[in-house]
Amino acid sequence: MKTKQKTKKFNPYAVKLDAEEQRLLKSYERGEWKSIDNLTQEIKTAKEIATNTLRKNARITLRLSSSDLERLKEKAAYKGLPYQTFISSVLHEYAAGHFEDCEARAR
Numbered sequence: 001m002k003t004k005q006k007t008k009k010f011n012p013y014a015v016k017l018d019a020e021e022q023r024l025l026k027s028y029e030r031g032e033w034k035s036i037d038n039l040t041q042e043i044k045t046a047k048e049i050a051t052n053t054l055r056k057n058a059r060i061t062l063r064l065s066s067s068d069l070e071r072l073k074e075k076a077a078y079k080g081l082p083y084q085t086f087i088s089s090v091l092h093e094y095a096a097g098h099f100e101d102c103e104a105r106a107r
Helices: 019-029 041-055 066-079 085-093 100-104
Strands: none
Touching: 019 041
C-alpha cells in the first residue's frame, strides 16, 4: 500500500535575497517607490531607448597585433563569447565610461 508524501507549501518569504535585493525590498517597504500614471508609455519609451542603445549600425576594420588578438580570443573563450562580440563589449564599456582611464589614474 502506497502512502502519500506531503509536499511542502512554497513560502515566498523564505527566499534568500542577495544584498542588492535586500536593499530594494527595504526601500519598497519604506514606501519609497511610487507608481507612475503612464506605465504603458514608459515601457514603450524604455524599449525604444534600449533598442537604440544596443543597435550596432557601424562597421569598422581594426589592425591588432596577433598577440593582442590571441589574448582577446582567450578572454572571450573564457567568458563563453565569440571574440568579435567580446571586443565590441569591451569597446562599448570603455566608451560608456565604465573603465578607468590609465592616464587619469596616474595623475
